[in-house]
Amino acid sequence: MRAVVVYVSRRTAMAKLHLSAFDVFYAAVYGDRWPKLRAALCEPVRHVALVNPFCASPAAVLEDLGAKPFALPECTTHTYELSDVAAKWPQPQADAESGLLNMYLLDAASLVPAILLQAEAGHRVYDMCSAPGGKCLAIAFMLFANLLKQPSANSLRVPPSASASDASGRPQVAHSLAEDAADDLKRADQPSLPIASDASKVSTPADAADSDDETDDDEELTPEALLARTLIVANDASQARRVRLQHVLRDYLPETCRDRVQTSCQDASLPKWSSAHRVSYDRILVDAPCSSDRHVLHDPVEFEQWQPGRSKNMAQRQYALLGNAIKAAKSKARIVYSTCSLSPLENDDVIDKYLRKKVPAVKVVRIRFSIGESTRHGWHVLPDTCGWGPIYCAVLEKL
Numbered sequence: 001m002r003a004v005v006v007y008v009s010r011r012t013a014m015a016k017l018h019l020s021a022f023d024v025f026y027a028a029v030y031g032d033r034w035p036k037l038r039a040a041l042c043e044p045v046r047h048v049a050l051v052n053p054f055c056a057s058p059a060a061v062l063e064d065l066g067a068k069p070f071a072l073p074e075c076t077t078h079t080y081e082l083s084d085v086a087a088k089w090p091q092p093q094a095d096a097e098s099g100l101l102n103m104y105l106l107d108a109a110s111l112v113p114a115i116l117l118q119a120e121a122g123h124r125v126y127d128m129c130s131a132p133g134g135k136c137l138a139i140a141f142m143l144f145a146n147l148l149k150q151p152s153a154n155s156l157r158v159p160p161s162a163s164a165s166d167a168s169g170r171p172q173v174a175h176s177l178a179e180d181a182a183d184d185l186k187r188a189d190q191p192s193l194p195i196a197s198d199a200s201k202v203s204t205p206a207d208a209a210d211s212d213d214e215t216d217d218d219e220e221l222t223p224e225a226l227l228a229r230t231l232i233v234a235n236d237a238s239q240a241r242r243v244r245l246q247h248v249l250r251d252y253l254p255e256t257c258r259d260r261v262q263t264s265c266q267d268a269s270l271p272k273w274s275s276a277h278r279v280s281y282d283r284i285l286v287d288a289p290c291s292s293d294r295h296v297l298h299d300p301v302e303f304e305q306w307q308p309g310r311s312k313n314m315a316q317r318q319y320a321l322l323g324n325a326i327k328a329a330k331s332k333a334r335i336v337y338s339t340c341s342l343s344p345l346e347n348d349d350v351i352d353k354y355l356r357k358k359v360p361a362v363k364v365v366r367i368r369f370s371i372g373e374s375t376r377h378g379w380h381v382l383p384d385t386c387g388w389g390p391i392y393c394a395v396l397e398k399l
Ligand SMILES: C[S@@+](CC[C@H](N)C(=O)[O-])C[C@H]1O[C@@H](n2cnc3c(N)ncnc32)[C@H](O)[C@@H]1O
Pocket: 110, 128, 129, 130, 131, 132, 133, 134, 135, 136, 235, 236, 237, 238, 241, 266, 267, 268, 269, 270, 287, 288, 289, 290
């Protein structure tokens, strides 16, 4: 009886919609929830302003715009929202003192994977699909703002995994940085941008070995030494998008941080990527390319052309990226997998496939967040409940 009621109400809901392949597919996934979720996805995307902590009194500028602090308890960097949800943010402004742009606008759900990554000072972080760089910037703001505020006299403890060595006692990261630098320098087509994050600034294997060999897990380091051990590698397979990413990093980060953020342009789904980056990182974000369903709903041509096969093809690429990320993670490292897809094929099913098919090299870390809802393996932020998203995240820990 209940099945008949659900069927009839789904049919009624579907009759009110334009019956496209897209709607048929997602009505089957979300059931009676789909019309409300669809309507929320059709609304213009809302943004919060991620305040640049490296600008002088940035929050005052935002309060002048009538913005109010955005309540996301998990976020450790200042974020603002406009009091009037329909209002538009002005363009970011250059700070008079630092010359850096004062705010970065993004969907609040995009902060969730960056926060869940829990990157700490001393970590080697790999942002696998980084451009245009919103999540990378959020990670860098959270990671570097506190570190640069530490008084020099104080020492800070190195996180245990940050100084791990391989069997030969050689710091694992020295190997991967050298590989990254060598790979990048081999690419004759890459422009050498005048920013400190270029691969040419990466320390040589000898430099890395010299500095890392002198430390152990219990060692206390000055903030300067800890900063020198912290690295974010922001990678993107598209050269054009990498250039955008470099511009974002240059416009928002002071030079001290930019020295610790390297960009690269590699296809991270390939086996050769995996061989070059094996067991190298403490934190890996796989913000995978996906079927971008909200964008599809806003683009009539893409909407008409949409087919369920699109999600299946994406899932294969996502699975390859996730598999490589797991291989590149150190023991106990955290891997955050995220997409902006609505499709379970690109979300929980990718995690499932990995857990089912391989020797289990990872375990799923159960997560909760102040916005969104739990799924089989992760967390989904959907706009019908909170106005933000879609963003799906799953957190894995390397065994
Ligand atoms: C969802 S976007 C990333 C958004 C970004 N993390 C941010 O927060 O601004 C996915 C990115 O993955 C990149 N990409 C696609 N395939 C890739 C691959 N095989 N390896 C590395 N990057 C890839 C795309 O060029 C695209 O910029």
